[in-house]
Amino acid sequence: RKEVEQDPGPFNVPEGATVAFNCTYSNSASQSFFWYRQDCRKEPKLLMSVYSSGNEDGRFTAQLNRASQYISLLIRDSKLSDSATYLCVVNSGRRALTFGSGTRLQVQP
Amino acid sequence: EPEVTQTPSHQVTQMGQEVILRCVPISNHLYFYWYRQILGQKVEFLVSFYNNEISEKSEIFDDQFSVERPDGSNFTLKIRSTKLEDSAMYFCASSADLVGGYTFGSGTRLTVV
Numbered sequence: 204r205k206e207v208e209q210d211p212g213p214f215n216v217p218e219g220a221t222v223a224f225n226c227t228y229s230n231s232a233s234q235s236f237f238w239y240r241q242d243c244r245k246e247p248k249l250l251m252s253v254y255s256s257g258n259e260d261g262r263f264t265a266q267l268n269r270a271s272q273y274i275s276l277l278i279r280d281s282k283l284s285d286s287a288t289y290l291c292v293v294n295s296g297r298r299a300l301t302f303g304s305g306t307r308l309q310v311q312p
Numbered sequence: 313e314p315e316v317t318q319t320p321s322h323q324v325t326q327m328g329q330e331v332i333l334r335c336v337p338i339s340n341h342l343y344f345y346w347y348r349q350i351l352g353q354k355v356e357f358l359v360s361f362y363n364n365e366i367s368e369k370s371e372i373f374d375d376q377f378s379v380e381r382p383d384g385s386n387f388t389l390k391i392r393s394t395k396l397e398d399s400a401m402y403f404c405a406s407s408a409d410l411v412g413g414y415t416f417g418s419g420t421r422l423t424v425v
Contacts, residue, residue, distance in 0.1 A: 237413045246403055246416040247355060290355065292413075299345060299368055300414060302355040 204229045207303035209291050215309045220281050224306045226274040226291030235294035236267055238276045240287045241305065247290055250276075281310045314338040318404050318417035325394055325424055333389045333420045335404030344387045345405040345414060346379065348372070355403070361387065394424045 209226045216222050228236075236253035251258065253265040253274055264277040274291055291303040317336040325331050337344050346358040359379055360367040366379065378390045387406075391398055401421050405414035 235411050235413075239413075241355075244401070244421075246418050248416070249413040252413060294411065299357045299360045299370075301357065302347075304354040 205303075206230060206295065206301045207291055207293050209303040209306045211304060211306060213307040213309050215311060216281055217311055218281055218283060220310075221277065221279045222281055222308060223278075224276045224289050224291075224308075226276075226303055228272050228274070228291075228293045228295075228301075230293070230295040231269075231272060233272075233293045233295045236265075236274050237292040237294075237300070238263075238265055238274075239290040239292050239302075241290055242287050247292075247302070250289070278308075281308075283310050283312060286310045314415070316404055316406055316415050316417035318402075318420050320420060321418065322421045323423070325422070327396060327424055328393050331391050331394055331422065333391075333402050333404075333422070335387045335389075335417055336385055337387055337404065337406030338408075338415055339385075341406035341408050341415075343367075343407045343410065344381070345407075346389045347403045347405060347416075348400040349403065349419075350400045358389070391422075394422075396424050398422060399424045 238250040239247040240250045241247045253267045257266045262279045266275045288305040288307045290305045292300050319334045344361040349355045357370045359369045359373045376392045380388050401419045403419045404417040407414045
């Protein structure tokens, strides 16, 4: 089983739509969780950390379910500028972050 | 906003040559990393570095690779004898602690011909 697994997509959605991405991780001892965003041929950029209680940052909401080892990201009111690859990232205590393969989002006008 | 700086942005080298990729992490960060991303593939961990020594390395980080922090600001990745399959984007990252996210540099695109 992959350490961090994501649906590669692509998710093609119209502007204004709500879209949700899911991610599962294999190591139950994982301690920290993040969503990163990566534009084509650019570096990953931290979008938000993910906390057990769930957290929101503007149009973005992240949820963590430790029992199911599942992380989600919800984007409301999608903008064209949200088009990117979204990376689920887990710190499994190995002193380094482990990246999923990413889910590609394309927001269409 | 503080940033991680990488140079060069693009390097082309012949197979068998040595390359050194350079990074300047954020000044008050204590943990440093190298990752790579082959075109179309996921971001892969190479090595982490703390207190002037390697904390952890992946199976990719074999004897061909080495890292150094020569002067307290630069953090370098050396590939001794490059292979075609070393062609990738190499990202440097740094963090203030072990639980927060990392800040990544804009990467060095290495092309081995």
